Amino acid sequence: MARPRNTDRRSAILSAxxxxxxxxxxxxxxxxxxKEAGVSNGSLFVYFDTKAxxxxxxxxxxxxEMATTSLVGLPAGSEPREQxxxxxxxxxxxxxxxxxxxxxxxxxxxxDDITAASHQAVxxxxxAIADLLERSRAGGPMQDAPLGFVLTLTxxxxxxxxxxxxxxxxxxxxxxxxxxxxxxxxxxxx
Amino acid sequence: MARPRNTDRRSAILSAxxxxxxxxxxxxxxxxxxKEAGVSNGSLFVYFDTKAxxxxxxxxxxxxEMATTSLVGLPAGSEPREQxxxxxxxxxxxxxxxxxxxxxxxxxxxxDDITAASHQAVxxxxxAIADLLERSRAGGPMQDAPLGFVLTLTxxxxxxxxxxxxxxxxxxxxxxxxxxxxxxxxxxxx
Amino acid sequence: MARPRNTDRRSAILSAxxxxxxxxxxxxxxxxxxKEAGVSNGSLFVYFDTKAxxxxxxxxxxxxEMATTSLVGLPAGSEPREQxxxxxxxxxxxxxxxxxxxxxxxxxxxxDDITAASHQAVxxxxxAIADLLERSRAGGPMQDAPLGFVLTLTxxxxxxxxxxxxxxxxxxxxxxxxxxxxxxxxxxxx
Amino acid sequence: MARPRNTDRRSAILSAxxxxxxxxxxxxxxxxxxKEAGVSNGSLFVYFDTKAxxxxxxxxxxxxEMATTSLVGLPAGSEPREQxxxxxxxxxxxxxxxxxxxxxxxxxxxxDDITAASHQAVxxxxxAIADLLERSRAGGPMQDAPLGFVLTLTxxxxxxxxxxxxxxxxxxxxxxxxxxxxxxxxxxxx
DNA sequence: TATGAATGAGGATTCATTCAT
DNA sequence: TATGAATGAATCCTCATTCAT
Numbered sequence: 001m002a003r004p005r006n007t008d009r010r011s012a013i014l015s016a017x018x019x020x021x022x023x024x025x026x027x028x029x030x031x032x033x034x035k036e037a038g039v040s041n042g043s044l045f046v047y048f049d050t051k052a053x054x055x056x057x058x059x060x061x062x063x064x065e066m067a068t069t070s071l072v073g074l075p076a077g078s079e080p081r082e083q084x085x086x087x088x089x090x091x092x093x094x095x096x097x098x099x100x101x102x103x104x105x106x107x108x109x110x111x112d113d114i115t116a117a118s119h120q121a122v123x124x125x126x127x128a129i130a131d132l133l134e135r136s137r138a139g140g141p142m143q144d145a146p147l148g149f150v151l152t153l154t155x156x157x158x159x160x161x162x163x164x165x166x167x168x169x170x171x172x173x174x175x176x177x178x179x180x181x182x183x184x185x186x187x188x189x190x
Numbered sequence: 191m192a193r194p195r196n197t198d199r200r201s202a203i204l205s206a207x208x209x210x211x212x213x214x215x216x217x218x219x220x221x222x223x224x225k226e227a228g229v230s231n232g233s234l235f236v237y238f239d240t241k242a243x244x245x246x247x248x249x250x251x252x253x254x255e256m257a258t259t260s261l262v263g264l265p266a267g268s269e270p271r272e273q274x275x276x277x278x279x280x281x282x283x284x285x286x287x288x289x290x291x292x293x294x295x296x297x298x299x300x301x302d303d304i305t306a307a308s309h310q311a312v313x314x315x316x317x318a319i320a321d322l323l324e325r326s327r328a329g330g331p332m333q334d335a336p337l338g339f340v341l342t343l344t345x346x347x348x349x350x351x352x353x354x355x356x357x358x359x360x361x362x363x364x365x366x367x368x369x370x371x372x373x374x375x376x377x378x379x380x
Numbered sequence: 381m382a383r384p385r386n387t388d389r390r391s392a393i394l395s396a397x398x399x400x401x402x403x404x405x406x407x408x409x410x411x412x413x414x415k416e417a418g419v420s421n422g423s424l425f426v427y428f429d430t431k432a433x434x435x436x437x438x439x440x441x442x443x444x445e446m447a448t449t450s451l452v453g454l455p456a457g458s459e460p461r462e463q464x465x466x467x468x469x470x471x472x473x474x475x476x477x478x479x480x481x482x483x484x485x486x487x488x489x490x491x492d493d494i495t496a497a498s499h500q501a502v503x504x505x506x507x508a509i510a511d512l513l514e515r516s517r518a519g520g521p522m523q524d525a526p527l528g529f530v531l532t533l534t535x536x537x538x539x540x541x542x543x544x545x546x547x548x549x550x551x552x553x554x555x556x557x558x559x560x561x562x563x564x565x566x567x568x569x570x
Numbered sequence: 571m572a573r574p575r576n577t578d579r580r581s582a583i584l585s586a587x588x589x590x591x592x593x594x595x596x597x598x599x600x601x602x603x604x605k606e607a608g609v610s611n612g613s614l615f616v617y618f619d620t621k622a623x624x625x626x627x628x629x630x631x632x633x634x635e636m637a638t639t640s641l642v643g644l645p646a647g648s649e650p651r652e653q654x655x656x657x658x659x660x661x662x663x664x665x666x667x668x669x670x671x672x673x674x675x676x677x678x679x680x681x682d683d684i685t686a687a688s689h690q691a692v693x694x695x696x697x698a699i700a701d702l703l704e705r706s707r708a709g710g711p712m713q714d715a716p717l718g719f720v721l722t723l724t725x726x727x728x729x730x731x732x733x734x735x736x737x738x739x740x741x742x743x744x745x746x747x748x749x750x751x752x753x754x755x756x757x758x759x760x
Numbered sequence: 761t762a763t764g765a766a767t768g769a770g771g772a773t774t775c776a777t778t779c780a781t
Numbered sequence: 782t783a784t785g786a787a788t789g790a791a792t793c794c795t796c797a798t799t800c801a802t
Binding site: 025027106107110112141144145148152159160161164178179185 | 214215296297300302331334335336342343346347351353354364365368369371372379380
């Protein structure tokens with residue numbers, strides 16, 4: 001049952017789940033999600049074996065989308081700092097343009113339902129980001145730390161920034177610049 | 191008169207809740223918690239009106255304990271960096287010594303059951319930390335950012351570090367040092 | 381499409397509730413009612429949002445049935461006394477034929493769970509009875525009393541009679557006749 | 571444990587139960603009642619073995635008080651109608667002066683917790699009333715009906731009247747007179 | 761005797777999942 | 782395939798009653 005024809009329905013459900021989780025948290029019921037998707041209760045289980053399966057798939061989809069979007073139009077030949085800044089800007093654009101996706105993702109990230117496999121899948125999906133990070137930290141104070149740590153760290157800072165911006169969009173621009181400088185200091189020193 | 195209300199029981203429940211939440215997540219049932227505390231199902235509700243009330247109290251207790259412990263023996267006259275380092279060390283010591291408290295706290299932090307009042311209570315409990323942060327960033331690149339942002343940012347970095355250390359305690363010492371330098375770079379520049 | 385919602389099931393639950401309440405009182409649990417109806421615990425809540433909702437619906441259904449039955453075959457052109465006697469006879473027939481309905485109704489009538497709306501709904505359902513009562517008391521000693529009072533009074537006498545008849549069916553016939561005369565004396569004098 | 575010294579406490583509890591039941595219905599918890607009585611939870615069970623025991627005792631006490639009060643100052647040598655009128659007046663005075671007792675009694679009367687023994691006890695307590703009723707109906711249309719039936723019937727009419735008066739005290743006086751005439755018509759004819 | 765802490769058997773309700781149509 | 786009715790285990794919480802003090 002895991003992959004029937006109608007792709008629209010699948011994504012309708014995933015999209016509904018995003019909205020439901022953003023507003024109700026992980027406690028959003030499958031009934032709510034189905035209703036939000038304009039689909040029957042039972043249909044949800046035609047497309048996803050389990051609520052957990054839905055959650056995992058949504059997590060991977062959201063995180064992958066985020067990674068992909070962040071890399072769109074990356075200036076190929078530029079310096080790492082330039083590229084990081086580009087990524088950072090894209091990332092924030094995505095998150096502020098889709099606050100519901102961001103909120104849902106934040107919830108999913110800490111859920112016990114997300115399997116190690118999903119976390120793994122996401123990691124490999126963001127290998128391009130990892131590469132960029134690798135190049136950015138070369139010769140810097142973080143060069144000997146585990147790459148995973150640097151990744152998570154960057155992610156944590158980014159998410160904190162995003163959440164602050166979403167909550168108080170007043171001085172967003174300034175804040176975003178300050179935050180990028182902070183990230184760069186973390187990764188590349190000075 | 192009557193059997194006096196047993197303060198041990200209260201803390202037994204809080205402590206059991208910590209363990210249960212650390213291992214089962216916020217879905218840990220009141221029955222589990224009561225059993226783990228060696229207390230009857232109904233007794234839990236003698237001490238806490240509601241599961242949410244228990245969660246909130248636990249959150250405040252844990253976070254306050256973390257803040258208090260981090261400040262124990264703070265070298266009064268020293269430079270901000272010295273003091274931050276001290277706090278950082280203490281913080282990590284607490285977290286690594288009590289991984290269950292750390293895990294429970296991580297879950298509680300994102301729970302919808304935690305009221306604004308509890309978050310407020312915690313904030314005021316950690317005002318000393320805020321002060322230290324304020325002094326540390328003076329004249330640095332973060333001096334104009336909202337203090338709350340700097341606080342959350344520091345917190346995020348710390349927690350990421352702690353989680354990594356807990357997961358892979360191999361090169362803990364080195365990692366901790368690297369992470370502190372990163373934090374200092376974020377807050378104070380250079 | 382899907383399994384159509386079974387109307388029998390609804391009435392099975394209502395009917396089971398009647399029996400359960402007749403024998404156990406309003407404390408009859410939803411579990412008992414569901415079991416008695418040959419339905420799962422959860423199904424009860426598919427048909428009734430709440431135990432209180434079930435109770436209210438049952439109350440209205442029972443009282444309406446009682447009113448309707450009492451009016452079946454009412455001799456249209458007859459004198460009020462004739463009509464009242466007819467109603468009285470039908471009423472008693474219904475009550476003695478369905479002692480469980482009568483007992484359940486007695487309990488529901490005094491329940492705090494029955495809303496004003498339900499009481500209202502019942503009132504309008506028994507407007508034909510009210511009309512008959514109005515005609516019967518015309519020119520009699522009760523002509524200036526509030527109609528609601530006369531209605532409740534009649535109801536109280538009827539129910540007392542019914543309960544006595546159900547408890548001791550020995551001289552039912554005589555008792556019923558005596559009681560009717562009493563009612564008529566109350567309403568119409570002489 | 572059924573009858574310890576301190577009579578004040580006993581009656582404090584009974585009185586508290588009256589108030590609690592009047593306002594909360596039979597669902598009033600023993601905790602509520604104890605608190606209302608200014609007595610500890612556990613003490614209630616020193617005086618009454620069981621909640622049901624408390625309820626039964628309260629029922630008997632209330633009903634007995636009602637009967638006794640109704641007979642105070644009964645004009646000894648008068649005609650039955652005169653005596654009935656006196657009783658009726660006293661009864662209504664008691665009920666309107668103590669609406670909480672009346673409300674509690676109404677609830678208790680239909681409770682499954684009240685044993686047959688309690689109902690029996692009440693009957694014998696109101697034997698004087700029964701006597702009066704017996705004399706009143708002599709030679710009338712109710713002379714051959716079971717005495718118990720006539721008693722319950724009278725009671726039902728009285729209670730309906732009381733409830734109406736309590737609910738809408740506007741034309742109380744007129745209503746009370748009309749109702750008495752109705753009762754007398756029921757019992758003694760014309 | 762008086763207290764109120766402690767108990768644990770329920771009780772109403774929810775919800776992921778199954779299944780008849 | 783799509784539906785939504787049906788399920789029943791699981792959950793939080795209540796409350797009469799017991800018992801240590």
